[in-house]
Amino acid sequence: MQATFTSFYFLCFYAGVLIIYYLIPKKLQWAFLLTASTAYYLLTGNGILILYPVGACLAAYGGIRLMTWAEKPAIRRWILVAVAGLLLGGLCLLKYADSGLLAPLGVSFYTLTVLGYVIDVYHGIAEPQKNFLKLALYGLYFPAILSGPVLRYREDGEQFFQPHPFDYRQVTMGLQRMVWGLFKTLVISERMNLVVNTVYGDWRSYPGIYIWLATACFAFQLYTNFSGCMDIALGMSQTFGLKLPENFRTPFFSKTIAEYWRRWHITLGVWMKEYVFYPLLRTGVFARLGKELKKKAGKKRGKQLTTFAAMLALWFTVGLWHGGDWKYIIGSGLLHWAYITAGELLAPFFKKGMERLGIAYSSRPVEVCRMLRTFLLVNIGFVFFRADSVGAAAGMLKQAVGVWNPHVLLDGSVFTLGLDVIESVIALVSLLILLAVSLLQQRGSVREMIERQRLPLRFIIWYALLFYTILLGYYGPGYSAVEFIYQGF
Numbered sequence: 001m002q003a004t005f006t007s008f009y010f011l012c013f014y015a016g017v018l019i020i021y022y023l024i025p026k027k028l029q030w031a032f033l034l035t036a037s038t039a040y041y042l043l044t045g046n047g048i049l050i051l052y053p054v055g056a057c058l059a060a061y062g063g064i065r066l067m068t069w070a071e072k073p074a075i076r077r078w079i080l081v082a083v084a085g086l087l088l089g090g091l092c093l094l095k096y097a098d099s100g101l102l103a104p105l106g107v108s109f110y111t112l113t114v115l116g117y118v119i120d121v122y123h124g125i126a127e128p129q130k131n132f133l134k135l136a137l138y139g140l141y142f143p144a145i146l147s148g149p150v151l152r153y154r155e156d157g158e159q160f161f162q163p164h165p166f167d168y169r170q171v172t173m174g175l176q177r178m179v180w181g182l183f184k185t186l187v188i189s190e191r192m193n194l195v196v197n198t199v200y201g202d203w204r205s206y207p208g209i210y211i212w213l214a215t216a217c218f219a220f221q222l223y224t225n226f227s228g229c230m231d232i233a234l235g236m237s238q239t240f241g242l243k244l245p246e247n248f249r250t251p252f253f254s255k256t257i258a259e260y261w262r263r264w265h266i267t268l269g270v271w272m273k274e275y276v277f278y279p280l281l282r283t284g285v286f287a288r289l290g291k292e293l294k295k296k297a298g299k300k301r302g303k304q305l306t307t308f309a310a311m312l313a314l315w316f317t318v319g320l321w322h323g324g325d326w327k328y329i330i331g332s333g334l335l336h337w338a339y340i341t342a343g344e345l346l347a348p349f350f351k352k353g354m355e356r357l358g359i360a361y362s363s364r365p366v367e368v369c370r371m372l373r374t375f376l377l378v379n380i381g382f383v384f385f386r387a388d389s390v391g392a393a394a395g396m397l398k399q400a401v402g403v404w405n406p407h408v409l410l411d412g413s414v415f416t417l418g419l420d421v422i423e424s425v426i427a428l429v430s431l432l433i434l435l436a437v438s439l440l441q442q443r444g445s446v447r448e449m450i451e452r453q454r455l456p457l458r459f460i461i462w463y464a465l466l467f468y469t470i471l472l473g474y475y476g477p478g479y480s481a482v483e484f485i486y487q488g489f
Contacts, residue, residue, distance in 0.1 A: 005146065005232040006185055013040065018171075018239055026163030033137055033160065033240070040142040041105065049104035052094065057132070057139040059086045060114040064121050064128045064135075080122045087115045096324035106145035108321060112271055114139045117153040119275055126154040134161055143233040147226065149247040149267040156244060164241030174238030176447055179466050180437075181231025184224035186473030188434060191427045192221035194418030200386055203396050206417075208403030211396050213414065215379045218386050220431065223252065226265075250438045255370040257339040257377060268321070277314045286310055308341050315340075322385070327393060331384025339377055426472055 004010065017036045024032055041050045063083030070076045091111045094103045117138070120126035129135045138157050151157070199206045199214030206214070227248040237244045247266050254260035261269050280286055286306060294302030312334075319333020354361050380397065387393035408414060415421055440446045450461055 005143075005229060005236075006182060013043070014236060021240060022166045026165065029164060029240075030134065030137055030161045033141065034133060037137065037140040037142040037145070041140065041145075044105060046102060049102060052090065052104040052107065053110045053140055053145070054136065056087055056090065056110055056114055057136045059083055060118050060139070061129070061132045061135050063118050065130075067122060068128050076122060080118065083118050084115060087111050087118075096320075106147070109148045109150060110139050110145055112268075113144075113151045116150070116271055116275060117157070120152070120154055126157075129153075129157070137161075143236045144244060146233070147229045148265075149230065149233070149245050150271050151244070151267075152270075159242055167241060170241060171239045173447055173451075174235040174240075176450075176462055177235030177238065178232050179462065179469065181228040181233075181235060182473065183430075183465055183469045184228030184231065184434065187469055188427065188430045189221050189225040189228060190474040191419060191423060191430075192217040192224070196221055196386065198417045200388075200396075203387075203392070203399065207399040208405040209408050210405075210414075210417070211383075211400040212379075214417070215383055215386070215400075218382050219252070219375070219379055220434075222382070222385075223248075224434070250441055252375055252378075253371060253438065253442070254374050255367055256343055256374060257336055258343065260374055260378060261336065268318075272314060272318055272321075276317055277310055280310045280313055281306070304344070308344075311340065312337055325389070327384045327387060327390050330390060331381045331393070335381045335384065430472075 017032075021029055021032060021036075038050065041047070041053070060083060063079050066079045067076050070079060088111070091107060094101055094107050114135075117126060117135075121128050129138070137160055138151065138153060141151075141160065144151060195217040196214050199210050200218075203211060230247045234244050234246070245267050249263040249266065251260050251263035254263055286309070289309060290302060290306040292302075293305045296302070297305060315333040315337035316329060317333070318336075319329035319331070322328040322332040351361050354366070359366060383396055383400075384390065384393040387396055415424060419427060437446055440449065443449075450458055453461075
């Protein structure tokens, strides 16, 4: 069985799990979800790899139990250090070291999920779980292990073990969200992938506008792929009566890079702030650095510079989490640190300059320009993310700005990149549907808006989307869809 949620066999597996879940006694539901999660892991590749997430859960469980018995703070602290070392050491060994070991499915996601729980128990803000099997369900829950979201036990954990009677509304709302996720992944992401592979696979032959177009396609490929995966995972969980945290909130409407990261991969950002950024600021090193900088630069500027220094370590970690290669560290980490720090330092000057010109900084035209600027900056980072290496990314950016060839948009050349005229029209119409829904999401839940409509209209909307996906999506038992991109992280 393929690991991806768009696999025909996976959807059959999920349907069987859902039916059995509501037929068995409610007190056994959590145990059945653990069984299903274990079966999913065993059926999607090399089954022996399940020993890694099980080992991570055992390390977390053992550390938690030892911390509950230890009375001295120093001992509890050393237990935390030991567990964190085991979990992070295993992550680095499997993900970054050239050890020859196969990386298990979702290694980054289950590691952060269980490590965050251990840290919360240490600080006394989460209850220690005494049942190892329940902790294993929390760490191995199959809809979340593929690409997240990163869970926090104190907010999401206990619901897994509560009874969930069949709720028609929750099940239908969950299925509707799954259909939307399938639309994004199978109809949009797969088509964007064709253009991206053509240009990035031979970028020297496609300079100028081609590179910008392919990079924009990659932005939408990555977004629809990753957020579509989240829609399926969260919709699937809703059918089980479970509410997982949101991971996206229309990020391409962001007006700054900082806002973008509050809307993109939200749970990773929250995890990094809580367990990397804030602890760093509380260390003695940064406390001393803050004092020195305040003496030399003043209280306000000194505090800001200290924050920037801690952010440098944070964004390096974010980039490293995406991959050990420098293209990830730059494209998803350090470059965004530079964007945010420059934005913080330059924003007051931009505001004053616009005031002098009589332009309202909060006006709609200015906000649209800021959104476009943010999207452009994000795309520059995506060049590093998608390119084969830092050198290739630098070469692509040089060709992107060094060659002026807008005529390719008019002479039909863009239809040689993997999508012919008809396929390009389908992609454009689908992107417009995505844009319309994203605009509506600024006002609230689109599913709830549709729910308030008359029954015939509701059926027309959802069945139209379903058949649009069935007719125009890339799928089927024999079709090997592109894996969810973040599955590799």
